[in-house]
Amino acid sequence: MSPLSSLAEVPIPFDAAPIVRVCEPMDIPEGVPDFDDPGCRDLPLYQVNPQHTYLWLRLTFDRSSHWRRLTPPYGVFVLGKAASRVYLNGQLLGNNGTPAADKREVPGTMDKVFYLPEALLKDTGNELILELSGQHSLVELGYPLHFIGFGHYHDPRLFVQQYRGVGLILTGAFLLGALYFLTVSFGRHGHRHQKLFGAMCLIAALQLLAEMSRGLVPYSYPWHDVRLVTVTALSLLFGMSILVYSSYKTMADHALHWIYGGLLVTVTVIMLAPGFDSKTTAGVFFPLLVSLIQLLIVWRRQRQNAWLGWFLVQLLVAITIVANKGSFHEIMHFLIIALFLVYLFVQQAKEYRLQQQQSKDDQQLIAKLEYKLAQNSQSDTPARLEVSSAGKTLWVSVSDILYCKAAGDYVELHLVEQGEKLYSGSLKQLETELPDTFIRVHRSFLVNLEQVVTLSRKTASESGGYHLQLTDGQAIPVSRRLMPAVRSSLKQESAVGLVCAQ
DSSP states (O other), X not given: OOOOSOGGGSOEEOSSSOEEEEEOOSSOOSSSOOTTXXXXXXXXXXXXXXXXXXXXXXXXXXXXXXGGGOOSSEEEEEEESSEEEEEETTEEEEEESBOOSSTTOBOOBSEEEEEEOXXXXXXXXXXXXXXXXXXXXXXXXXXXXXXXXXXXXXXXXXXXXXXXXXXXXXXXXXXXXXXXXXXXXXXXXXXXXXXXXXXHHHHHHHHHXXXXXXXXXXXXXXXXXXXXXXXXXXXXXXXXXXXXXXXXXXXXXXXXXXXXXXXXXXXXXXXXXXXXXXXXXXXXXXXXXXXXXXXXXXXXXHXXXXXXXXXXXXXXXXXXXXXXXXXXXXXHHHHHHHHHHHHHHXXXXXXXXXXXXXXXXXXXXXXXXHHHHHHXXXXXXXXXXXXXXXXXXXXXXXXXXEEEEEETTEEEEEESSSOEEEEESOHHHHHHHSOXXXXXXXXXXXXXXXXXXXXXXXXXXXXXXXXXXXXXXXXXXXXXXXXXXXXXXXXXXXXXXXXXXX
C-alpha cells in the first residue's frame, strides 16, 4: 500500500456535502431524463443508494480553488457499488459496466476513473450526470457510493490503498510465522498452542490479503460484498483464536463453556452491528473482552505478575480498538495484531523454557531415585559375578569391584584389596550384567561410582583431558565423548551423598 507520489494525485471531493438531483425512472429512458420532473428529488450525495435499483444523478459545480492542486490530465473518480455511465456537460466520458433497470445489468468495477478532457470544463456551471444501477448487490451497505470527485488521472487503486508496501511486508511476516509454527507443531515436541499460533498467523495473513485485495486487483462490485463478508469472518476467527488460547490457559476445566459463550456474544454483536467496519472490529474486540475477564479472574486467584502483565497488554489493545474503531480494520489493525502476536509468542517461549527446565529437573530427580534404589538393592542383596580362575569357578561381589578394563577377549576385574580376576566376555556384555552404579567412562573402562573420589583434569605433561581418581589411588582416563554423561552421573551420585566430584 504505497503512498501516493504527490498531493496532486489525491482526488478531491466536491465542495462541502453537495446536494444532487436524483431521478429513478420506472422505465429505461431513451436518453438523459428530465431532472425537472416532479418525480425527481434532491438528496445529499452520501444518501444516494443505487443498490437493487436504477437511477440518474445530476451534480453541478464550478472550478473552485481546489483545482489548483490538480495537474492534468484530469479524471473523474467514481468509487462504489454500481455500474455507471458518466457524462460531463452533455458529453459521454465512458461506461463502467452497463447500467440497467433489471438483472441484465453488467456489473462495473468497484473503483473506476474516467478520463476528463480539459476542454470540456467550464469555470462555472459544469454539469456532471451519472447513470447508476446496482442490481447485483449481495449485501446491503449503508454507504454504497464511497467517493465521487476529480483528480489527476491515475489508477484509482493507488487512492484506495495507500499502505500497500507495509501490508505486503506484514502479510509475508504472518505467512512465515504460520509456516514456522505449523511445522514445529507437527514435530516431536509439537504442542497444540503452536498449532493455534500457526492458525492465528495464517488467519491474520488471509484477512490482510482480503483487506488489501481492493488495492491489488480490480474486481466487479458484487465481489466487494464477498470481500467484506470474508474480512468479517476472518476477523471473527482470529478473535476466537485468541479466546481459545486464553480459555485453555486460564480456565482449563471450563474452557469450552467460555469459548461457546464468547462465540455466542460475538456473533450476536456482529449480526446487530450497523456496518462492516463495526462488524469487523467486533469480531476481535468481544473475544478479547471475554479474555480480559478470564485474565482478571485468574490473576485475582493466583496473584502472579505474569497474568497481570498479559491482562495489561490486552487491555491496551482493547483501548486502542475503541480509540480507533473507525479505521481499526485497516493497517492499524494489523500492526497491533502483529505486535500482540509477538507478545504472545514471547510469553509462550518463556513458559516453554520453564517447562523444559522443570522437565529436566524432574528427569534428574528420577535418575537420582533410580540410582539410589539400585544402590540400596545392591547393598541389601549384593550382586555376584561369575568368573573363572585356574579352572575354578568363583563368584565376585560387584561391590568389591573398583573398575573393569577390556583386555582382548577378556575383561580384567580390578578388585578392592583382592588383586585382579578375569571375566570371560566383552566389556559391552559385562556392562549389561552390572548394576547402574557402574558407568562407562572410556571405551576400555567401566568404573564403580561408589569407588570414585574425584574427577580432575590431567596435567600438561599427561596430555590434558580428565581422569577419575579411585579410593585406592588409581587414575582412570575419561573419554571426551563420554565426559557429559560422566559429569551428570557424578552429580547424581553426589546428590544422594555418595561422592563429591571436583
